Amino acid sequence: MNPMTLLHLKPMFEQFRERHPKFVQFFGYAGTHLKEDALLEISITDADGKKIVTNIRLTQEDIELGNQLLELMK
Secondary structure (H helix, E strand, O other): OOHHHHHHHHHHHHHHHHHOHHHHHHHHHHHOOOOOOOEEEEEEEOOOOOEEEEEEEOOHHHHHHHHHHHHHHO
16 A cells, blocks of 8 residues: 555544544454454435345455554554
């Protein structure tokens, strides 16, 4: 990854963290409790109330990727 991209993303992530502290705390907590074969489900409800949902069954590689991303955001 380009180091300049990381420098650009850091202040954006800090602003996101300030706007949505519970979201960041949730992922910090959840990230320490994820195990292989866990089911991760994500849903989005748009402004009109329409909801979309998806899920994935986690592999060890998925967990390792998530841990690396969390380290980048610290």
